[in-house]
Amino acid sequence: MLKEILNDNLDEVKGCEYAVVDFNATWCGPCKMMAPVLDDLANEYAGKVEFFGCDVDENQYLAQEYGIMSIPCLGFFKNGEQLDQSIGFKPKQVIAAWIEGHLN
Amino acid sequence: MGRYDIAVIGTGPAGLSAAITGTVRNKKVLLLGSKDLSLKVTKAHKIANYLGLPNAGGEELSAAFQKHIDEMGIEITEDKINAIYGMGDYYVLQGGENVMYEATSVILATGVVAGKPFPGEEENLGRGVSYCATCDAALYRGKNAVVIAYAPKEEPEADFLAEMADHVYYIPMYKEEPQLSEKIEIVRKKPVSMERDGSKMKLVTDDGEILTDGIFILREAISPKQLVPGLVTDGPHVAVDLQMKTNLPGCFACGDIAGTPYQYIKAAGQGNVAALSAVSYLDELKRRSK
Structure with missing residues (x-):
């Protein structure tokens, strides 16, 4: 399961070396499809990359701050800084490759 | 409805041929498309180079296709697929009215979509x-x-x-x-x-x-990239190799969507290759899970 971000509070993400934040919403179909894929990836990358879920209705400030124009949107964070975004549903293999590309 | 081995999207010569070969190889096949098969076939005036049916008219060719799938007991599920999601070791296909189908492999045989994106789109x-x-x-x-x-x-x-x-x-x-x-x-x-x-x-x-x-x-028509998020395309076509493999494991493409020439017999041939590649993929998955 992904850790839920609440009250626009990104502190836990900022404390991670590597984190993926899934900006989503309850009314977004592709976001729902993405959830099991991200659960899988969170297990596979356990201990290396932390995964968070961020509902854009609950966290409107963060959605603005990080320029979310379309969901689902994954943000890749390194030491609290957003390095890259992956927009729209992506197959598991493609997200895995995207994460690998940012690990070093 | 359970998980299918192969979902074929499209009922032109490529899709029908893929569904036939998948069925011959005893796979559980879901064929999605139109019960009228392909308008591009039906409306053809005369086709001079379809092997075995010299100078067939479009309707004649279409009737021959229909007879072939009927004899094999292949049924068409009439639905329009709006999105295909790669979940890792299977795909979820989203139909109209949000019906979800699941399949281990997918064969795209939707034909080409006319209409270019706007510059900057x-x-x-x-x-x-x-x-x-x-x-x-x-x-x-x-x-x-x-x-x-x-x-x-x-x-x-x-x-x-x-x-x-x-x-x-x-x-x-x-x-x-x-x-x-x-x-x-x-x-x-x-x-x-x-x-x-x-x-x-x-x-x-x-x-x-x-x-x-x-x-x-x-828009009405969906581009392949939009249909299958993460798919690598080449202009209006899906990038495939000679085995009809796309960049996504378990996803294959054949017929017009896989590139020129746009020929009925080539589409049928590629449908056959795509289905056999899907069969190998399924066998490989089975071997690995043992």
């Missing part, structure tokens, strides 16, 4: 350009948006967007008079291109420019 997808108003509407609270719609059936999407957004411009790409909520401003201009302009999007039309927060493009 694909580059800004998700960054101010969207194909789904109901998906992204809530992100436009207090903002304005342009909707470019290709059919009257998109009007409810614009109405939905207008409930959230401050202002909506609606550009109908059809002749009928749009029936929209009063909040929406109908603009009869022809879009030419779009580009980012600071935090806004600039839509260039044949009659001036519109500065907006976002542009929604609602």
